[in-house]
Structure formats: C-alpha cells, structure tokens
Amino acid sequence: MQKHKLLIIEDDDTLRVQMQWALAEMYDVLPAAEPEAALQALQSAQPSLVTLDLGLPPNPSDASAGFRLLGKILQHSPLAKIIVVTGNSGRELAMKAISQGAHDFMVKPVDIDELKIILKRALYIHSLESEQARVQHARESRDFEEILGLSAGMQDVFSTIRKVAATDVPVLVTGESGTGKELVARAIHHDSIRKSRPFVPINCGAIPETLLESELFGHERGAFTGAHAQRSGRIEMAQGGTLFLDEIADLPLPLQVKVLRFLQDHKIERVGGRGSINMDVRVVAAANKCLKKLVMEGKFREDLYYRLGVVNIEVPPLRERGEDIVLLAKAFLNRYSATSPRQKALSAEAVDTINAYNWPGNVRELENRVRRAVTFAEGSLVRPSDLGFGPADETGQNLDLKKAKEDLELKFVQMAIIKHNGNISKAAEELGLSRPTVHHIIKKYNMLESVRKG
Ligand SMILES: Nc1ncnc2c1ncn2[C@@H]1O[C@H](COP(=O)(O)OP(=O)(O)OP(=O)(O)O)[C@@H](O)[C@H]1O
Ligand SMILES: [Mg+2]
Numbered sequence: 001m002q003k004h005k006l007l008i009i010e011d012d013d014t015l016r017v018q019m020q021w022a023l024a025e026m027y028d029v030l031p032a033a034e035p036e037a038a039l040q041a042l043q044s045a046q047p048s049l050v051t052l053d054l055g056l057p058p059n060p061s062d063a064s065a066g067f068r069l070l071g072k073i074l075q076h077s078p079l080a081k082i083i084v085v086t087g088n089s090g091r092e093l094a095m096k097a098i099s100q101g102a103h104d105f106m107v108k109p110v111d112i113d114e115l116k117i118i119l120k121r122a123l124y125i126h127s128l129e130s131e132q133a134r135v136q137h138a139r140e141s142r143d144f145e146e147i148l149g150l151s152a153g154m155q156d157v158f159s160t161i162r163k164v165a166a167t168d169v170p171v172l173v174t175g176e177s178g179t180g181k182e183l184v185a186r187a188i189h190h191d192s193i194r195k196s197r198p199f200v201p202i203n204c205g206a207i208p209e210t211l212l213e214s215e216l217f218g219h220e221r222g223a224f225t226g227a228h229a230q231r232s233g234r235i236e237m238a239q240g241g242t243l244f245l246d247e248i249a250d251l252p253l254p255l256q257v258k259v260l261r262f263l264q265d266h267k268i269e270r271v272g273g274r275g276s277i278n279m280d281v282r283v284v285a286a287a288n289k290c291l292k293k294l295v296m297e298g299k300f301r302e303d304l305y306y307r308l309g310v311v312n313i314e315v316p317p318l319r320e321r322g323e324d325i326v327l328l329a330k331a332f333l334n335r336y337s338a339t340s341p342r343q344k345a346l347s348a349e350a351v352d353t354i355n356a357y358n359w360p361g362n363v364r365e366l367e368n369r370v371r372r373a374v375t376f377a378e379g380s381l382v383r384p385s386d387l388g389f390g391p392a393d394e395t396g397q398n399l400d401l402k403k404a405k406e407d408l409e410l411k412f413v414q415m416a417i418i419k420h421n422g423n424i425s426k427a428a429e430e431l432g433l434s435r436p437t438v439h440h441i442i443k444k445y446n447m448l449e450s451v452r453k454g
Pocket of ligand 2: 181
C-alpha cells in the first residue's frame with residue numbers, strides 16, 4: 001500500500017533529519033526548513049500529516065511566521081492533520097494553534113516514540129474524515145435525480161449540467177443508447193428555476209410522422225379529420241418548464257423547419273390555428289445517432305443543429321466509466337434486492353465479468369442484467385451466469401476457435417456416417433475426405449460409441 005505523505009516543517013537541521021530518519025519507514029516524508037519550501041511541498045503533494053515547528057525563520061523566537069503558515073496550510077489542505085511543535089515554554093502557543101485548526105501539539109524536546117503515536121492517531125482521524133468527504137462528494141455528485149457517477153467523464157457531465165441549468169440555452173445531449181441521456185435532461189430541469197414547472201418529454205422517433213406535428217404543436221377543433229376538439233401540444237404543456245425532444249434525429253425535415261421557428265421566435269401555432277401563442281419553454285434534445293453526420297448527409301437541418309446544440313453534453317459509454325460500472329451494479333443490486341428476502345452481493349467472478357464486458361446496451365443493459373440476477377441468483381452471491389453471461393457469451397472468455405473447429409469437424413463426420421448407415425467409404429466421399437482421414441477422425445474423437453448410440 002502507498003504510504004501517506006508527511007510534511008515535516010522544522011528549521012533545526014539536526015532535529016529535522018532525525019525526525020526524517022525515524023519516520024521514513026512509516027511515511028513518505030517531505031522535509032522543509034522554512035515556510036517557502038513548505039508551501040512548495042504543499043503545492044506538489046497532498047500531505048495527510050504535517051508537523052509544524054511554530055518558531056520558524058526569519059524570526060524563530062516569535063511564532064508569527066509559524067501561525068501564518070498554519071493558516072496557509074489549512075487553506076490549501078483542509079483535511080491535512082497538523083501537529084504543531086513548540087519550544088518548552090510554548091504550551092500557550094500550542095493551545096492557540098489548536099484553536100486555529102491545528103490537530104494536536106508536541107512540546108520540545110521531541111520524543112520520537114510519542115510523536116509516532118500522535119501521528120498514528122492523527123492519521124486515523126484523517127482517514128475517517130477523508131472517507132466521509134469522499135462519500136459526501138459522491139452524494140453531492142449524484143444530487144441529480146439519482147445519476148450515479150464518480151468517473152472523470154461523468155463528473156464532467158455533472159459540472160456542465162450545473163453550469164447550464166441556471167440558463168435557458170438549448171442543450172443537446174448525445175450518447176449511445178442507454179447511457180442516461182434522459183436522466184441528464186431531467187437533471188437539467190430539476191436543477192433549474194423551472195423545476196416547479198412541467199418537464200415534458202416527447203419521443204420524436206416513436207410517434208408516427210402524421211401525428212407528430214399535432215402532438216408537438218397541438219391542433220384546433222376541426223383542423224383535420226378526427227380533430228373533434230381543440231388540443232394543446234407538448235410544447236404548450238411545457239409552458240414555463242422544459243421540453244425534452246428525445247431522438248431528435250428522427251424528426252422529419254418538414255417538422256424540423258417548424259421546430260426551428262419555435263426556437264427562434266418562442267411562438268407556436270396550433271395545427272389549423274390562426275394566431276400564434278407565446279411560449280416560455282426551455283428545450284433539451286437528445287440523440288444517439290451522430291447528428292453532425294446526418295447534417296452532412298442532408299437529413300438534418302444545419303441551422304436547427306446549431307440552434308439545438310448551443311451546449312452539447314456528451315454522455316460517455318458505460319465501458320469508459322471505470323469504477324462506475326461496479327458502483328452502478330452494486331447500486332442496482334441494492335435497489336432490486338431491497339424487496340427480496342435475502343440481500344445479495346456480487347461474487348468476485350461477477351465483478352471481473354462486469355469489468356471485462358463492453359456493455360453495448362450501457363447502463364440500461366446493466367440495470368436489466370442485475371434485475372434479472374436478483375431473481376435468478378439462488379444463494380446470496382450473484383455469479384456471472386445469474387447476470388446472463390453464459391459460457392459461450394460475448395464476454396470473450398470462451399472464444400476458443402480450435403475447439404469450435406473440432407466441434408464442427410466432429411459434428412459433420414458424425415452426420416455423414418449416420419446418413420450412410422455406417423458406410424465409411426460413402427461418408428468419406430460425401431465429406432470430400434479420404435477413408436484413412438475419416439478413420440483417423442473417428443479414432444481421434446473416440447466416435448464409434450457415439451455413432452452406434454446415435
Ligand atoms: N448514471 C446513472 N445512474 C443511475 N442510473 C442510470 C444512470 N444512467 C442511466 N441510468 C438508468 O439507466 C436507464 C437508461 O437511462 P436513460 O433512459 O436515461 O438512457 P438513454 O440514454 O435516454 O437511453 P436511450 O438512448 O435508449 O433512450 C434508466 O433506467 C436510468 O435510470
Ligand atoms: Mg432515452
């Protein structure tokens with residue numbers, strides 16, 4: 001395991017070297033003789049522990065340089081545990097240092113064994129607090145409607161959500177299927193001042209083209225056959241809130257023009273309507289196809305593409321999210337086994353399989369596999385097979401070409417022999433092999449038994 005870093009700030013060369021020697025076995029020691037060097041060490045490394053001699057140059061007899069440095073260390077590394085070291089009349093100074101945020105103190109002459117104990121206890125507290133801070137951070141990062149993610153890629157997504165949520169700019173969310181694009185869209189809404197107003201999704205790919213226009217813009221009574229009453233469209237329903245245009249790539253070209261006009265003018269006209277209605281709606285769109293490519297192919301309007309994608313959030317595929325994969329698997333496991341009689345856990349093999357798999361269906365696939373595993377796992381441990389990873393699955397664990405060839409060879413020879421009622425010559429002829437070769441194969445697989453039985 002990696003050693004924790006300990007910064008020793010001590011202007012007395014003999015003492016500093018002595019401490020360094022005594023503590024190097026347990027800690028990764030960074031020595032500093034004066035404040036400037038200490039601050040430099042602090043910049044380049046994040047020490048968990050610091051010992052700080054309060055009497056430092058330029059004026060070692062007064063503690064002002066020490067106190068100034070104490071403040072700077074706390075500002076830079078709030079989680080670092082600082083042990084102040086004072087001269088033999090320095091008890092009062094030590095108390096003052098503690099009141100300002102130092103963790104503990106030690107009075108010179110330094111007793112190394114005592115210092116070791118103090119450091120060990122401080123490190124323990126440091127570990128507890130760091131873990132707490134990590135959990136807190138994780139909790140804050142998933143503040144968005146249960147979007148989990150500690151990976152750098154997802155943290156980038158979160159930081160963009162935070163930035164754009166407060167604005168009204170249109171956002172285009174792109175990513176493979178099942179990566180969480182809708183969750184991102186909802187998070188943008190819930191983090192904005194529109195959160196008490198509606199979030200209205202519409203899937204442009206799931207509604208027949210003929211109905212889509214009226215679904216989006218609404219219609220007046222009698223606008224077309226079957227329009228018995230006036231109806232508001234989804235855009236109108238989102239008034240004051242957020243409209244989520246899912247699968248925007250499937251929006252037919254004629255409707256692209258109308259959506260563009262709505263984005264530009266913030267007005268809509270119902271189908272069959274005479275006047276326009278003012279809209280205050282924020283738009284978030286999602287696509288899992290490469291929209292830019294569609295633009296180049298002339299299937300998606302360039303002007304609409306730029307309107308929608310003022311900000312683009314790209315949600316990374318699950319396979320690129322490192323530790324998040326297992327984190328998510330565990331979260332889903334907890335969620336779905338909450339109602340099951342026995343709490344389930346992932347076996348080591350399941351963790352390995354989850355990490356090795358490339359997740360073409362992303363988070364949705366992971367969620368489905370885990371849900372299935374909760375039902376199928378018999379004991380309390382989830383195994384790869386419970387997750388639907390069979391022995392010949394695409395996990396790459398059983399891609400044995402040689403064995404596949406042998407299986408096929410065996411099967412063909414068997415079929416030919418059965419077909420020709422055990423006549424090896426005829427079987428060989430059909431297989432395009434010589435008699436000795438077929439005999440050789442029979443012997444190799446010890447086949448006679450199975451041929452007779454079959
Ligand atoms: N980071 C995440 N944390 C927790 N759950 C997630 C996360 N990402 C996705 N999910 C879950 O995975 C499922 C798929 O997410 P979502 O529907 O948002 O994906 P999508 O990108 O819109 O998919 P599609 O392209 O198929 O429409 C949902 O059940 C969602 O709750
Ligand atoms: Mg979706």
